Amino acid sequence: MDAQPIGAQAPLEKRPGAHKQAEQTSQQLGETSPQAAFAPAQQAACATGSAPAIAQGTLAPTFQELIMNLQRYWAAQGCVILQPYDNEVGAGTNAPATTLRSLGKGTWRTAYVQGCRRPADGRYGENPNRTQHYFQFQVLIKPSPDNIQDLYLGSLRAIGIDPDKHDVRFVEDDWESPTLGAWGLGWEVWIDGMEVTQFTYFQQVGGFECSPVPVEIAYGLERLCMYIQSVDSMFDIVWARGDDGVTFTYGDVYLENERQYSRYNFEVADTDFLFREFEAREKECKDILAHNLPLPAYDCVLKCSHAFNLLDARGVISATERTNYILRVRSIAKACCESYMKHVAPLYEKNEAAASTQVNATTKGERHE
Structure with a gap:
């Protein structure tokens, strides 16, 4: 692992071999x-x-x-x-x-x-x-x-x-x-x-x-x-x-939040409800995406992720199931990004282009005055 002292600007370009497959070491999504x-x-x-x-x-x-x-x-x-x-x-x-x-x-x-x-x-x-x-x-x-x-x-x-x-x-x-x-x-x-x-x-x-x-x-x-x-x-x-x-x-x-939420996360959270919530949020995400609404759909992705993390904390998910749940969250997350690129990102780009045109026109008008 190389340590760069201050003074050397961190490079912007993609370096050969920089993309390495990360191991899933955390016990939670994220x-x-x-x-x-x-x-x-x-x-x-x-x-x-x-x-x-x-x-x-x-x-x-x-x-x-x-x-x-x-x-x-x-x-x-x-x-x-x-x-x-x-x-x-x-x-x-x-x-x-x-x-x-x-x-x-x-x-x-x-x-x-x-x-x-x-x-x-x-x-x-x-x-x-x-x-x-x-x-x-x-x-x-x-x-x-x-x-x-x-x-x-x-x-x-x-x-x-x-x-x-x-x-x-x-x-x-x-x-x-x-x-x-x-x-x-x-x-x-x-x-x-x-x-x-x-x-x-x-x-x-x-x-x-x-x-x-x-x-x-x-x-x-x-x-x-x-x-x-x-x-x-x-x-x-x-x-x-x-x-x-x-x-x-x-x-x-x-401090009291930590005490109570730790007890909830490890001891109290209703696992049957959380399994149902994951299934329901996953389905809802797909239904919302069918209407080309990636922003509310992405909320469901994060709800699924949190439900999984709670189930993981409760210790009710096996190693095999864990991999499957991660892949399911990844699938709907990527679907949201795809929909965002198609239906939302072009709107921001169009608005930015229009604003730039207006600024240029205003600047040009000021120069002629």
């Missing part, structure tokens, strides 16, 4: 949990004796300030700041603002916080680094700008991390999502030995080539905030701090 390797990485970062993320004497930003700083920064780069997608997803990448909008030729820039659910990752709130629910901050820009690495480093400065004072490295880690028929050339971003961000140039989504190539930046908000605030448990993260000194921690907001 990418490997970004929390899984956090604890040893955090210990390694501490062992380096590197400078603290925030200068001494400076109050570290709260969790919500971290989010707002990232939103302001990427808004200034022309991104649409979306609100979280209102459906269960295993990763911010799976939200339609990334998965579907990566397809087609139209320009797209967005940034948003996304709550993510990985039922099997729950630990009843007893593990300081691993939970069944967490947050990502997602950025997608299409086409990918030539200076995207500099823009990313600028986002670190916006949240109080000076790249010149820390060991920031881009470590090769290509990405693949078998359930979405998607893959890309990627890098993990390490700061002082700890992974905080995933950086990916999408090459294919839903079996379709991405042209132009979009770039995705996915920040792990909890681990990033733990690093900035120098705390060892995500539940100790300061979420909010009032002018009167009253603070709320991540644990105040979400």
Whole structure:
């Protein structure tokens, strides 16, 4: 695994042999949990004796300030700041603002916080680094700008991390999502030995080539905030701090959620209902696609995925059945992408072309005045 220190721009082109068949190591549909390797990485970062993320004497930003700083920064780069997608997803990448909008030729820039659910990752709130629910901050820009690495480093400065004072490295880690028929050339971003961000140039989504190539930046908000605030448990993260000194921690907001949802995911969820839900959502997805409506159909894909993840957490799916369910989700996901390319992407491209024509006409008129 090669580590690129800052200064060398991450290449845009597809490299020979870059597309490798990823093994399905996670117990759920979606990418490997970004929390899984956090604890040893955090210990390694501490062992380096590197400078603290925030200068001494400076109050570290709260969790919500971290989010707002990232939103302001990427808004200034022309991104649409979306609100979280209102459906269960295993990763911010799976939200339609990334998965579907990566397809087609139209320009797209967005940034948003996304709550993510990985039922099997729950630990009843007893593990300081691993939970069944967490947050990502997602950025997608299409086409990918030539200076995207500099823009990313600028986002670190916006949240109080000076790249010149820390060991920031881009470590090769290509990405693949078998359930979405998607893959890309990627890098993990390490700061002082700890992974905080995933950086990916999408090459294919839903079996379709991405042209132009979009770039995705996915920040792990909890681990990033733990690093900035120098705390060892995500539940100790300061979420909010009032002018009167009253603070709320991540644990105040979400610890009881973790306890209850872990119990639901592992012990209580009705498996008969979940099997029926998977079948019903799969059928509904196909019925919706028959009406050329890929956007609501894609909601059903994610409902199927979440139902499967809950069944997996309950331990009622065999290895053979697991493979079959993954293939079924992949099939309807690719069908949604195909319908999107046919019925939705051309609309965005047409609207963009019309807007460009109007701008050119206005500019031409101003020159003649």
